[in-house]
Amino acid sequence: xxxxxxxxxxxxxxxxxxxxxxxxxxxxxxxxxxxxxxxxxxxxxxxxxxxxxxxxxxxxxxxxxxxxxxxxxxxxxxxxxxxxxxxxxxxxxxxxxxxxxxxxxxxxxxxxxxxxxxxxxxxxxxxxxxxxxxxxxxxxxxxxxxxxxxxxxxxxxxxxxxxxxxxxxxxxxxxxxxxxxxxxxxxxxxxxxxxxxxxxxxxxxxxxxxxxxxxxxxxxxxxxxxxxxxxxxxxxxxxxxxxxxxxxx
Amino acid sequence: xxxxxxxxxxxxxxxxxxxxxxxxxxxxxxxxxxxxxxxxxxxxxxxxxxxxxxxxxxxxxxxxxxxxxxxxxxxxxxxxxxxxxxxxxxxxxxxxxxxxxxxxxxxxxxxxxxxxxxxxxxxxxxxxxxxxxxxxxxxxxxxxxxxxxxxxxxxxxxxxxxxxxxxxxxxxxxxxxxxxxxxxxxxxxxxxxxxxxxxxxxxxxxxxxxxxxxxxxxxxxxxxxxxxxxxxxxxxxxxxxxxxxxxxxxxxxxxxxxxxxxxxxxxxxxxxxxxxxxxxxxxxxxxxxxxxxxxxxxxxxxxxxxxxxxxxxxxxxxxxxxxxxxxxxxxxxxxxxxxxxxxxxxxxxxxxxxxxxxxxxxxxxxxxxxxxxxxxxxxxxxxxxxxxxxxxxxxx
Numbered sequence: 001x002x003x004x005x006x007x008x009x010x011x012x013x014x015x016x017x018x019x020x021x022x023x024x025x026x027x028x029x030x031x032x033x034x035x036x037x038x039x040x041x042x043x044x045x046x047x048x049x050x051x052x053x054x055x056x057x058x059x060x061x062x063x064x065x066x067x068x069x070x071x072x073x074x075x076x077x078x079x080x081x082x083x084x085x086x087x088x089x090x091x092x093x094x095x096x097x098x099x100x101x102x103x104x105x106x107x108x109x110x111x112x113x114x115x116x117x118x119x120x121x122x123x124x125x126x127x128x129x130x131x132x133x134x135x136x137x138x139x140x141x142x143x144x145x146x147x148x149x150x151x152x153x154x155x156x157x158x159x160x161x162x163x164x165x166x167x168x169x170x171x172x173x174x175x176x177x178x179x180x181x182x183x184x185x186x187x188x189x190x191x192x193x194x195x196x197x198x199x200x201x202x203x204x205x206x207x208x209x210x211x212x213x214x215x216x217x218x219x220x221x222x223x224x225x226x227x228x229x230x231x232x233x234x235x236x237x238x239x240x241x242x243x244x245x246x247x248x249x
Numbered sequence: 250x251x252x253x254x255x256x257x258x259x260x261x262x263x264x265x266x267x268x269x270x271x272x273x274x275x276x277x278x279x280x281x282x283x284x285x286x287x288x289x290x291x292x293x294x295x296x297x298x299x300x301x302x303x304x305x306x307x308x309x310x311x312x313x314x315x316x317x318x319x320x321x322x323x324x325x326x327x328x329x330x331x332x333x334x335x336x337x338x339x340x341x342x343x344x345x346x347x348x349x350x351x352x353x354x355x356x357x358x359x360x361x362x363x364x365x366x367x368x369x370x371x372x373x374x375x376x377x378x379x380x381x382x383x384x385x386x387x388x389x390x391x392x393x394x395x396x397x398x399x400x401x402x403x404x405x406x407x408x409x410x411x412x413x414x415x416x417x418x419x420x421x422x423x424x425x426x427x428x429x430x431x432x433x434x435x436x437x438x439x440x441x442x443x444x445x446x447x448x449x450x451x452x453x454x455x456x457x458x459x460x461x462x463x464x465x466x467x468x469x470x471x472x473x474x475x476x477x478x479x480x481x482x483x484x485x486x487x488x489x490x491x492x493x494x495x496x497x498x499x500x501x502x503x504x505x506x507x508x509x510x511x512x513x514x515x516x517x518x519x520x521x522x523x524x525x526x527x528x529x530x531x532x533x534x535x536x537x538x539x540x541x542x543x544x545x546x547x548x549x550x551x552x553x554x555x556x557x558x559x560x561x562x563x564x565x566x567x568x569x570x571x572x573x574x575x576x577x578x579x580x581x582x583x584x585x586x587x588x589x590x591x592x593x594x595x596x597x598x599x600x601x602x603x604x605x606x607x608x609x610x611x612x613x614x615x616x617x618x619x620x621x622x623x624x625x626x627x628x629x630x631x632x633x634x635x636x637x638x639x640x641x642x643x644x645x
Contacts, residue, residue: 048473051639073475084470088274089267100263101474145470 001026002047002153002186007056009042009208016042018208020056024153024186024201029179031195032188033232034205040188041081043205044157047186048078060153074102077146081157083138087131091122091141094130095148102149116144119174136167143171147178154178156187160194172198192228202228206236261480264471268458268488278453278492285449286496289442290504297511309385312336312344315355319363322355325396331388341374350385351375366404437577439504440600441570443497444593447534447541448566450496452559455489455545460558463550469642482546482632486625489542490535497534501527526603533603533614536621537596543628550635569593589613590620 002024009017017039024030034040045051047058049069058065060072086094095116099109117123120140125133130141139159146154156175160168175198179185189195195202196216204212204219212219212235216228225231257265273279308330316323316335327333334349341352352374362369373389375382402412462468471481505527548565549558573593576583589595595617599609635641 045642050469050472050642070475070477073473076473078470078473080466080469080473082466084465084467086267086271086467087465088271093267093270097263097267098474101260101476103260103475 001059001061002184003057003059004043004047005057005059007043007046007053007058009039009046009051009053011042016208017046017053020205020208020210022203022210022213024184026184027179027182028200029175029185029187029198030201030203031199032186032203032205033190033192033195034188035190035236038205038236039208040205041157044078044155044186044188048076048155049073074149075152077149077151077154079139079142079146079154079156079159081161083142085130085133085138085141088129090127090129091125091144092127094141095144098145099148104149112148112150116148119147119177120144121170135162136164139163139167139171143174151183153184154186156185158188158190160189160191168194192232196228204232204235211235260474260476261484264476264480265484265487268484269491272454272458272488272492275454275457278457281453282450282492282496283499286446286499287503289446290500290507293439293442293504294507294511308332309351309381309388310334310349311385311389312339312341312349312352313355314338314341314352315357315359318355318357318359322396325399326353326389326392331392342376345374345376345379350379350381351389353389436604437601439604440597441573443500443530443534443600444537444573444596445566445570446497446500447493447538448545448562448569451489451493451538451542451545452562452566454492455542456549456555456558456562458485458489459546459549460552460555463641464555472636472641478633478636479629481636482543482629485546486539486543486629486632489546490538493541494535494538497538498531501530501534523606526606529614530600530603533596533599533618536618536625537592539625540592540621540628543625543632547628547632547635550632550641573597586613586616589617592617592621592624595621 004020004022007017007020008015020039020043032040032043042051046053047060047065049065049072052066061075063071063075065072086097089097092113095113096109099112104112117126120143122140122144125137125141130138133141139162143156143159146156154175159171163171172194175185175187179200187198199216201214202212202216202219203210212223212231214222219235220226220228220231223231223234225234309332311326311331311333313323313326313333313335314337323333323335336344339352341354344352354372354374356370356372359369359371371393373386375386377383401415405412405415459468462471472478545562545565548561552558552561576594582588583594583598589598595613599614599617602609
């Protein structure tokens with residue numbers, strides 16, 4: 001479980017997150033839905049330990065990020081809003097690097113590499129350096145890097161941005177399979193159809209706060225809207241807070 | 250030692266391997282390192298040839314036409330660096346276009362005019378478009394001036410006048426420089442150039458691995474891994490230093506290889522660099538390579554962008570050479586023990602000594618290198634803190 005308790009964050013005196021509180025339950029997919037500037041990326045970066053909150057605490061799998069950031073990173077896979085590949089390494093070298101950094105060696109290393117190669121259909125790219133890869137190829141490699149150590153928790157920041165239909169479909173399929181295998185997934189997105197298809201729980205963020213949370217259908221019902229987009233607009237811009245689905249906000 | 254081995258086998262070793270792969274696969278950085286490392290020994294070799302040519306050119310070749318009319322003059326001019334060829338005749342312009350820097354013509358009635366105190370003319374032909382003309386003219390006039398003074402002295406003495414009355418003082422300029430000293434000046438540049446090579450050869454790699462990674466967001470990916478920040482900085486420092494050190498070693502080997510082709514003996518330089526001396530010099534540069542690398546990385550991490558980092562490091566690479574030159578010009582006693590502990594200064598002094606075949610006390614080398622490594626450790630610690638700055642992240 002990812003537990004976010006009353007975190008606040010300011011950049012140059014401008015509040016970005018205000019008393020943010022939520023839980024991401026184990027083995028579920030939770031979507032962080034919000035407009036640009038709502039604080040989604042800052043929130044994900046705080047969970048990953050890249051930023052420090054001004055107040056509040058974050059625990060991943062029961063470990064406090066501020067106290068044991070390395071411990072958290074061992075059980076966390078992160079796909080950022082850009083891929084951050086090393087263009088002079090082949091896909092195999094790149095994934096081997098991150099598996100070894102996570103302490104995987106020997107036959108376990110070989111097994112992990114084989115698994116991600118097969119699951120993410122990386123065979124054609126395996127021996128190629130990542131320079132010149134398409135957006136979809138870059139995302140696949142980045143996702144493979146986040147998964148190579150089989151993390152218990154996975155965080156993705158707008159993972160389907162810039163992907164073509166096939167790549168987005170592969171990504172969605174992979175996330176659902178990981179969820180079914182028990183991985184806890186938190187992702188941010190603007191794409192309503194994707195949120196609706198993937199998420200068990202939606203957290204709607206506006207101005208640094210969670211303004212609504214719950215299962216998508218429950219949120220729509222409680223907001224009195226027929227689709228998620230209207231629900232999002234009503235919650236984010238309509239000054240309405242909706243509680244549903246049993247996830248504390 | 251066990252701890253180091255365990256780091257190399259573990260995640261730290263994986264990171265180190267990645268940093269080396271990235272650094273050495275960067276063709277642009279590699280070419281920059283190779284080109285500069287080879288360029289300076291080649292330029293130095295060319296410089297030595299030029300210096301020898303200039304030294305040889307210090308001989309002025311004079312064609313003396315009509316020498317039979319003034320045999321004493323010919324005797325007085327001959328000697329030193331003035332090479333006099335007494336010719337029966339010839340066209341001055343043709344002679345100047347040939348082997349001669351200057352032509353002096355003595356006319357038929359010179360001896361008679363000289364005896365009668367008529368100040369007979371001497372004709373001096375020069376080619377003012379030649380770079381050697383001014384020097385040759387000055388050279389001849391100096392020699393003639395001394396001779397003229399002697400003649401005047403003899404004439405006034407013959408008339409009972411003390412020659413001192415005509416000459417309140419007598420100035421002689423004596424150049425005490427020797428070819429060996431001029432050659433030493435050439436070798437004195439080598440330590441500074443080797444240190445400069447460390448900076449230039451590692452510049453592109455240090456910018457790429459710090460500011461470059463930050464712009465490509467791969468640094469963020471790295472910071473998301475369960476790695477202590479000091480290991481990240483250390484791995485980057487080692488990879489960057491390997492490039493700078495390899496560049497300096499290449500320059501050193503190229504320099505030693507080119508030495509047989511350089512006219513060192515003619516310049517009065519005795520080649521005293523031995524294989525063990527080269528090895529020692531290489532080893533001495535290693536701590537400095539590490540310091541240069543970590544300082545470059547820290548500066549690049551502080552810069553606002555890749556381009557900003559390039560600009561800052563370009564300035565930085567000139568700074569040590571300027572600093573060393575200023576110290577040389579200040580005539581500070583750099584041989585003192587405390588100076589040997591100062592990075593850059595210590596290495597420069599040791600390299601200078603080793604290049605001319607002198608020895609440096611082992612304790613001095615160890616203490617100075619230890620001081621440099623201590624600074625490297627402090628810089629890595631500082632860099633680890635810098636990596637945790639939120640401003641490093643693009644969106645923060």
